[in-house]
Amino acid sequence: MKQEYNILYIVPKLPRMGEVAYSFIKEEIVLLRRKGVNSHLLEFNWRNLNVSYFIKKIIKTIEVDIIHAHFAFPYGALGSLLRVLYRKPLIITVHGFDVLANKRLGYGITRFSVGKVIVSHTLRNCHYIIANSRELFNSCIRLGIMENRVKFLPLGVDLMEFRPISLDYRFKRIREGYDFVILCAKSHERIYGINYLIRAFKFLKDEERDHKCLLVLVGGGRLIRNHMELVRRLGIAKDVKILGSVARRFMKFFYNLADVIVVPSLIEGFGLTVAEALACGRPVIGSAVGGILDQVVDGYNGFLVPPGDIQAIKEKLKILLNNQGLLRRMQLNARLFAEKNLDIKKRIDSIIKLYKAIVKK
Known part of the structure; x- marks a missing residue:
């Protein structure tokens, strides 16, 4: 992938040293950078949605080719707004809580009527959706998304990091x-x-x-x-x-x-x-x-x-x-x-191909 392609990632606060939460997102972005993706992060805590300062700062200082949000809500919803304001293509990766729902377990934003409306609208108004599992793929279809706009792409792991080893x-x-x-x-x-x-x-x-x-x-x-x-x-x-x-x-x-x-x-x-x-x-x-x-x-x-x-x-x-x-x-x-x-390298290559196809269009 050529260096001039700029991707704006809208993500939760990513983990620092030793932390676990959302580490899979951080690792994916790091590997994409190594492949030549010029990545820029818009991180924020979903409990504090006052991020206008960060949006203005990032959008005004870089040329963004693609917006890539992780989780349909609230990060994808913010990406949807930026897509309209700056006329940039939007990709959303769905992970679980954003599209799955279980009222008995109190799980999922779409278990609420208003949440379902917001998520459905957000997904319908992006260019592509990456679904990490077939269940997530099917959940997107149930929300009214056309199949040709949802790409099933399982998460992967670093097979050199996670492998059979001897214990100390x-x-x-x-x-x-x-x-x-x-x-x-x-x-x-x-x-x-x-x-x-x-x-x-x-x-x-x-x-x-x-x-x-x-x-x-x-x-x-x-x-x-x-x-x-x-x-x-x-x-x-x-x-x-x-x-x-x-x-x-x-x-x-x-x-x-x-x-x-x-x-x-x-x-x-x-x-x-x-x-x-x-x-x-x-x-x-x-x-x-x-x-x-x-x-x-x-x-x-x-x-x-x-x-x-x-x-x-x-x-x-x-x-x-x-x-x-x-x-x-x-x-x-x-x-x-x-x-x-489950090789993470295969997922990274597939994401880069998707980026190239969108920019080419």
């Missing part, structure tokens, strides 16, 4: 005395269903007393104290490690520490945790929702289970616990699947 003594000590380690790296929020995994682990321990099993929970969130209390009440505290938030640079070690990763989400836009785990050669037991369906091939690189099904999670864990041959095959298949389908 710090991580080996965590699994000392255990022959089966289960990892969940999701926030302690209702939509991620961690309570179902905790209860499944309790049943697993009761039924497999000859095995020493460890459950490791990585991630912050509002329900972390509730889950600590649940673990205590179930009497499994000594075999559950709740570690809280972990710097992203350490996550590859935690994936490699585990035998299997469980992603018990009730709703999921893409599921980057799944991609990272597979790249590290670890099978995933995941809920059959959202972007997890694009990544887990049932019986090949993991298992799919109905969301919220405690017994199903337990049964799949038992299968891998008692069949080391199958576990090893799935670990190999996980890495093979990631290499073929």
Whole structure:
């Protein structure tokens, strides 16, 4: 891509050193820069929409060829306004909360009538939409967007960063005395269903007393104290490690520490945790929702289970616990699947092709 192409990215506040939130957006922009994209950032906290100063500063000081917003609302809505004011083409990448909706879980801006109207209008008035999963693609279609304006382009991971590796003594000590380690790296929020995994682990321990099993929970969130209390009440505290938030640079070690990763989400836009785990050669037991369906091939690189099904999670864990041959095959298949389908370089190349096509028009 030629250097004179200027892309204005409208994004949430991106993470600083060690932070995790929106790191996938930051990594994508960094890789695009390395490919020659002249990128400019308009970052803001959605709770403070008074960004006119930043808009004027950026638009007046650079020549923008394309506006690329992440999340249809509020960043895409702002991009839609700029598209009209400055007659620039607009791309919106949708991620989950902006187009998915679940009233029971209190999730999604489009669960509100006014939110649905705003998001639908915003998406109809952009040039292209990038959907990170087939579920997101279908959600855009349900909002009235023509299929030829939505591009399904799964997120990817750096396969050199996330790969099978040997652990140093710090991580080996965590699994000392255990022959089966289960990892969940999701926030302690209702939509991620961690309570179902905790209860499944309790049943697993009761039924497999000859095995020493460890459950490791990585991630912050509002329900972390509730889950600590649940673990205590179930009497499994000594075999559950709740570690809280972990710097992203350490996550590859935690994936490699585990035998299997469980992603018990009730709703999921893409599921980057799944991609990272597979790249590290670890099978995933995941809920059959959202972007997890694009990544887990049932019986090949993991298992799919109905969301919220405690017994199903337990049964799949038992299968891998008692069949080391199958576990090893799935670990190999996980890495093979990631290499073929989840390489971030392929996504970057596809985005650059899209930029070129738009500028050429």
